[in-house]
Each structure stands twice: as structure tokens, then as C-alpha cells.
Ligand SMILES: *[C@@H]1O[C@H](CO)[C@@H](O)[C@H](O)[C@H]1NC(C)=O
Ligand SMILES: *[C@@H]1O[C@H](CO)[C@@H](O)[C@H](O)[C@H]1NC(C)=O
């Protein structure tokens with residue numbers, strides 16, 4: 001948990017005034033087509049491509065506009081997906097374990113760059129994971145590969161010899177991606193630069209549960225939430241939740257306070273603070289019995305039909321959301337640990 005939070009803060013400070021473009025490739029995941037890729041700009045999906053349809057699906061209206069107005073941009077993009085699929089096949093062969101060890105051959109690659117809005121400095125990354133583990137990545141400073149796994153050492157040696165192709169990869173991440181990023185920022189400016197404040201509520205399941213300060217609907221993801229006492233941030237009896245994506249592209253997060261030892265008359269000294277990066281005014285919610293929302297009714301032991309429905313929905317969401325969280329966590333981890341600074 002702490003590590004995750006730390007990563008979150010790292011991203012936050014590293015990218016307060018920057019935009020990133022990330023190309024995420026998955027190969028060999030059983031429940032998906034053999035090959036899929038997704039292009040993100042600042043955590044918003046631009047398009048999705050897979051080896052079954054072989055057609056990129058734009059996921060934003062302004063991406064559709066780009067395709068209409070600028071086909072010269074779109075065709076190379078689709079070509080990249082096709083080439084990447086072929087290259088993944090070859091890569092999968094070279095990563096393969098001896099046949100008697102494991103049958104899983106899942107490769108994920110994250111490729112892209114971050115561009116600092118002010119200095120225009122570009123930080124590129126190109127990282128492979130094999131069967132869910134860090135495997136090998138490219139160091140854009142030394143122009144060599146780094147093996148993150150003992151078995152990647154021979155791959156590193158082979159790939160280092162192919163210096164010419166490394167040069168292309170370097171150009172790709174350092175020239176083509178920033179160019180695409182510019183195009184996306186131009187067309188998607190109003191969406192990508194927008195600041196949406198969340199609605200914040202205090203929720204409590206039962207009178208003995210912790211009080212959950214829940215913010216939902218904010219954008220961008222660069223935000224923090226904390227509890228204060230007399231204006232000072234507190235960490236005791238506080239439990240951080242994760243930032244989760246909403247289906248509409250906004251985000252939600254929450255933080256719990258165990259108030260069971262806080263006398264009711266002192267509640268007014270506590271508040272929950274939400275801060276969105278780049279927005280001056282914090283959203284402050286005073287801890288107050290009257291504003292806490294709960295479905296709890298005194299003496300009710302039977303679960304109402306509604307609460308059963310909510311529990312069932314939560315169970316389904318958990319199944320659906322956990323892979324998404326895993327995916328975002330992986331993506332974030334890569335984003336938070338850029339391999340180089342150009
Ligand atoms: C896999 O096979 C190789 C040679 O065929 C053998 O040396 C190795 O011990 C085997 N590994 C396992 C985990 O069975
Ligand atoms: C995006 O819009 C902002 C104002 O909302 C403007 O200042 C900025 O120059 C625009 N950027 C681009 C790349 O069009």
C-alpha cells in the first residue's frame with residue numbers, strides 16, 4: 001500500500017506539468033485475442049487494436065476527428081500495430097522458456113514518452129514484462145538494454161548487437177511519439193486540459209464502521225485526499241483507498257477515518273480535504289454526523305432487497321475491476337519509473 005502511494009506521489013510530482021503517451025501491447029493472454037494494443041494519452045484511451053479485428057477502434061470523438069482530417073496520421077498508426085504484432089511473435093519465440101517448464105507465454109510491452117510542458121524535455125521508455133515479471137527494458141541514455149531477469153541476459157546481448165534497430169526504437173520513442181502526442185494534444189486539448197472537481201461525500205456502512213470520505217468524478221488523476229485535525233494532516237486511524245477509474249474517464253478515490261475513539265463533540269475539529277493538481281481551492285468536508293450518508297437503519301437485521309442488490313453488484317464489479325486495477329497499476333509502475341532522462 002505504502003509503495004503504491006509513494007509511486008502515486010512520484011508520478012504526481014514528476015508530471016504536474018507534463019503529458020505522456022503510452023503504447024501498451026499484450027501478447028498471448030488467453031482470454032484476449034493473441035495480440036492487443038492500446039494507446040493512452042495521459043491515461044485516456046485513444047484507441048484499441050486487436051489481432052482479430054485488425055482495425056483500430058478510436059475511443060474518443062476527437063480521435064475520430066483526427067482520422068477524418070488527418071488520414072496520414074492514422075495509417076502509420078495502424079501500420080505500427082500490425083508491425084508490432086509480427087514483432088511480438090518473434091519476441092515470444094526468443095523469450096520462450098524450455099518446453100518442460102511453463103506453458104504461459106504472456107508478453108506485455110509499454111512504450112512511450114513523457115514530455116515536460118515547460119522545458120519540452122522528453123523522457124522515453126520501452127519496457128517488457130514476461131509472464132507478469134519485469135524482463136528487459138531499453139536505456140535511452142546508454143542505448144543498451146537492461147536485463148531485469150536472469151533469463152533476459154542472453155536476450156540483452158543479442159539485442160545490444162542489433163544497434164541499428166535500437167536506433168530506430170530510439171527515434172520512435174523520441175521523435176514519433178512526441179509528434180503524435182502533439183497531434184492528440186491539439187485535437188483533444190479541451191478534454192485533456194480540463195479540470196473536473198469531484199463530488200465528495202462521507203459514507204458509513206454501520207455505526208461502528210470507519211467513516212469513508214469518498215470523492216468521485218474528478219479529472220485528471222493527479223489528486224490527493226487526506227484527513228485533517230485542527231488543520232493538520234493526520235495519519236493515525238486513517239486508511240487510504242486506491243484511485244480507481246470510472247467508466248466515463250473520470251476517477252474516484254476515498255480515505256477512511258476510524259472515528260470510534262473520537263468523542264462526538266470533537267468531530268468538528270476534523271475534516272476531509274481533497275486537492276486536485278492545478279486547482280487552487282481545496283474541497284473541504286467537515287466531519288459531521290448530519291452529513292454522513294448511510295443505508296443503515298437501527299435494529300434492522302434483515303438485509304433489504306436493495307442491499308442484497310448492492311452487494312451482488314459490488315461482487316460483480318470486484319471481478320471486473322480487479323483486472324483493470326492490475327492493468328493500471330502495471331501501467332503506472334512503468335510510468336513512475338522512467339528508465340532514462342533525455
Ligand atoms: C527441463 O529439461 C532439461 C533438459 O531437457 C533439464 O535439464 C531440466 O532439468 C528440465 N527442467 C525441469 C524443471 O524439469
Ligand atoms: C489548449 O488550451 C489552452 C486553454 O484552454 C491553451 O492555453 C493552450 O495553448 C492550448 N494548447 C494547445 C496545444 O492547443
Ligand SMILES: *[C@@H]1O[C@H](CO)[C@@H](O)[C@H](O)[C@H]1NC(C)=O
Nearest residue numbers: 208209210237258259260261
Ligand atoms: C477502530 O478503532 C478501534 C479502537 O482502536 C477498534 O477497536 C475498531 O475495531 C476499529 N474499527 C475499524 C472499523 O477498524
Ligand SMILES: *[C@@H]1O[C@H](CO)[C@@H](O)[C@H](O)[C@H]1NC(C)=O
Nearest residue numbers: 298299300301302303304305
Ligand atoms: C426478517 O424478515 C422476515 C420476513 O420479512 C420477518 O418475518 C422477520 O421478523 C425479520 N426479522 C427482523 C429481525 O426484522
